[in-house]
Amino acid sequence: MSVMKRVSMIFRAKANKALDRMEDPRETLDYSYQTQLELLQKVRRGVADVATSRKRVELQMNSLELSSNKLDKQARDALSAGREDLAREALSRKSGVQGQLADLNTQYTSLQGEEEKLTTASQRLQAKVDAFRTKKETIKATYTAAEAQTRINEAFTGISEEMGDVGMAIQRAEDKTAQMQARAGAIDELMASGALDDVVSGPRDDIQAELDRMGASHDVDSELARMKSELSQGSAPRQLEGSAGPADGQPTQAAQPADHQAGEGQ
Amino acid sequence: MIVRILGEGQLEVDDSAADELNDLDRELEAAVEKNDEAGYRTALDALLERVRSIGTPMSADALQPSALILPQADLTMDEVRKLLTDEGLIPG
Numbered sequence: 001m002s003v004m005k006r007v008s009m010i011f012r013a014k015a016n017k018a019l020d021r022m023e024d025p026r027e028t029l030d031y032s033y034q035t036q037l038e039l040l041q042k043v044r045r046g047v048a049d050v051a052t053s054r055k056r057v058e059l060q061m062n063s064l065e066l067s068s069n070k071l072d073k074q075a076r077d078a079l080s081a082g083r084e085d086l087a088r089e090a091l092s093r094k095s096g097v098q099g100q101l102a103d104l105n106t107q108y109t110s111l112q113g114e115e116e117k118l119t120t121a122s123q124r125l126q127a128k129v130d131a132f133r134t135k136k137e138t139i140k141a142t143y144t145a146a147e148a149q150t151r152i153n154e155a156f157t158g159i160s161e162e163m164g165d166v167g168m169a170i171q172r173a174e175d176k177t178a179q180m181q182a183r184a185g186a187i188d189e190l191m192a193s194g195a196l197d198d199v200v201s202g203p204r205d206d207i208q209a210e211l212d213r214m215g216a217s218h219d220v221d222s223e224l225a226r227m228k229s230e231l232s233q234g235s236a237p238r239q240l241e242g243s244a245g246p247a248d249g250q251p252t253q254a255a256q257p258a259d260h261q262a263g264e265g266q
Numbered sequence: 267m268i269v270r271i272l273g274e275g276q277l278e279v280d281d282s283a284a285d286e287l288n289d290l291d292r293e294l295e296a297a298v299e300k301n302d303e304a305g306y307r308t309a310l311d312a313l314l315e316r317v318r319s320i321g322t323p324m325s326a327d328a329l330q331p332s333a334l335i336l337p338q339a340d341l342t343m344d345e346v347r348k349l350l351t352d353e354g355l356i357p358g
Contacts, residue, residue, distance in 0.1 A: 127326035
């Protein structure tokens with residue numbers, strides 16, 4: 001049999017089962033309305049849960065983005081210092097971080113979709129619950145039990161179908177959120193263990209340590225060169241006029257030849 | 267007739283479209299029976315696309331039950347199978 005008809009029959013059967021349990025529909029209306037309000041609460045909580053998950057993924061994406069930028073800068077620093085090996089290491093870590101980022105991005109989009117769907121579902125259910133309440137009050141005020149039965153059937157089946165649909169949406173969102181949380185937890189653990197984090201900050205950042213060490217020795221070299229040139233300037237200032245580099249704080253490469261020249265002049 | 271797309275809401279579709287929708291639905295059913303995931307995907311997309319293009323969305327506060335209910339696009343074939351059994355995907 002047709003897929004669309006079978007699905008609708010299954011929804012219908014659920015509604016009929018509930019209708020059969022009703023003795024005086026007017027009394028059961030209030031009970032049903034109560035259930036609808038509970039489902040409305042549930043779908044709203046669902047929206048909030050998905051939003052929380054989405055924000056968590058967003059935070060993780062931000063910190064991975066920072067890692068990636070930092071590794072990129074480290075690679076550049078390493079390259080300009082002539083350390084291709086370090087640059088290569090930084091870039092390979094960056095590519096790992098980028099992989100995680102791409103994965104998180106997919107999750108983020110999926111959560112965003114789930115959030116939108118649940119939000120719309122919650123608005124639709126709200127509108128139907130309001131309509132049901134109005135109908136329920138009219139029926140309770142106007143009709144006998146027997147009349148109410150027929151009057152309520154359609155509305156009840158209609159809202160029951162919506163509730164089944166929303167219930168499914170909540171279930172799916174919960175499953176997705178649970179999956180996301182497991183993955184987000186795994187990334188948090190990775191970060192805590194240092195596998196991702198150690199490239200980012202703190203004393204465990206070996207690339208940065210190497211760059212810092214190189215930077216420091218570079219500074220010492222240029223400082224030395226500057227001092228030497230100052231000293232030689234003091235003794236023979238006129239000889240250095242044509243090569244004023246070192247006094248301007250030029251890099252070591254520029255300072256060294258000047259230094260050499262000054263030495264020769266003596 | 268009223269058609270519901272799960273997760274999307276209800277649409278009012280002219281009764282004259284019934285034959286066309288039934289043809290598309292038969293393809294969907296055949297794909298599910300043959301366990302043909304690609305065929306299932308194509309058939310479901312075609313069916314949903316058709317309903318969306320000829321249907322008029324019903325107002326959110328409508329309380330009428332639907333004559334036909336369609337799975338949403340991101341439901342897998344396995345999920346549709348579960349949906350077709352009584353203790354399937356519908357809670358309650």
